[in-house]
Amino acid sequence: MDKPRGFKNWMRSGHWTAWFLFAVTGILYAVAWPTLFLTHQVPAELAPIVAAFAAFPLLLILVNPLLGWSISAASAVLVPLTFDRLPGWSYPWQVVHLIELLVLIVAVAWTRSLPTVLKVWLASAVLFLIAMPADADAGWAFGVTAIVFAVLLVRWLVLSRRQVAALEEVSELERAKRTVLQERTRIARDLHDIVAHHMSMVVVSAQTAPYRHTDVPPSLQAEFETIAATGRQALNEIRGLLGVLRSDAELAELAPAPTLADLPDLFTSTQRAGVPLTWQFDGSTALVGELIGATAYRIVQECLANASRHAPGSPVVAEVIVTTDGVGIEVRNRMVTESSASAEPGLGIAGMRERAAAVGGTVAVHDADGEFVVWTYLPSVPAALIAG
Known part of the structure; x- marks a missing residue:
């Protein structure tokens, strides 16, 4: 996995996800601060700090989701122990804090290694079992489990598709190389046919010249024999080179290597x-x-x-x-x-x-x-x- 970039770098580069996340976090913080007085007995001077622990960990999704989840989970443990809930509110956290905790669990499941994801899932499930009301604790724990495994399933599906795409790209390159080699083999065979035809004509002409012409001097007849022998040797060497380029199962007639x-x-x-x-x-x-x-x-x-x-x-x-x-x-x-x-x-x-x-x-x-x-x-x- 690529090394996460700092949040400042995301903002400086003008990445739209960073600006969107900044805007969403600001909206959630603006909601968490006033609604905190509807769910918990929090002193007015501490309300901005408690609301910040509920909303601001969302900013860490782009740089370190695990750290964001750790901060959100730690504050989820401390809030019920530090502040009493108001009558009529049975959940241990306010809605903003609950939403962000689930979002950070999803982010960890999407980006981190499997051992880390399993640890976060187990800790989150235990947290929901302990903190949630008795009539809803098992349902929330099951919901967290379903979310984590659903994210892992989608993640593995996307990863497998990427791997298949990479393999297909490699296959295309190999197919292109194979096409080039096949074309070279075809050209080599065509070249062999052309050269072999003309060389054969030269050999035949040289061999039959003494019979087609009368009064051929012995020296000229020896020269014709040399031409014919050189032509036959060239044909044998061409066949040997062609055998190196053959791609089918037929055995090519190879001329012995000279010594x-x-x-x-x-x-x-x-x-x-x-x-x-x-x-x-x-x-x-x-x-x-x-x-x-x-x-x-x-x-x-x-x-x-x-x-x-x-x-x-x-x-x-x-x-x-x-x-x-x-x-x-x-x-x-x-x-x-x-x-x-x-x-x-x-x-x-x-x-x-x-x-x-x-x-x-x-x-x-x-x-x-x-x-x-x-x-x-x-x-x-x-x-x-x-x-x-």
């Missing part, structure tokens, strides 16, 4: 594609795990793709060294002149850095002296496993 052992094949296929590549691979692939191997493969693949895209025809040198500490990769190529660079810059470097950082590695780039160099270091064990 360090696949790097020589990557270098060879790159050379067949016409890239003047010189490469060197030192070390044992058994020294690193599958995650590091797949990360290293993707980084080398991106480096070779960037070199062929941004510096076509430029000699490329790739060196991979595997030790017990990790994998070191260096890929360098001569930079082309500004006039011959036609490819637009992409997100390859940022993607490589993200891949390396995910396993605790680093990627550095150097582009001076007419040469573009990418250095990469990947630890033999991912940083997440070391931390775990």
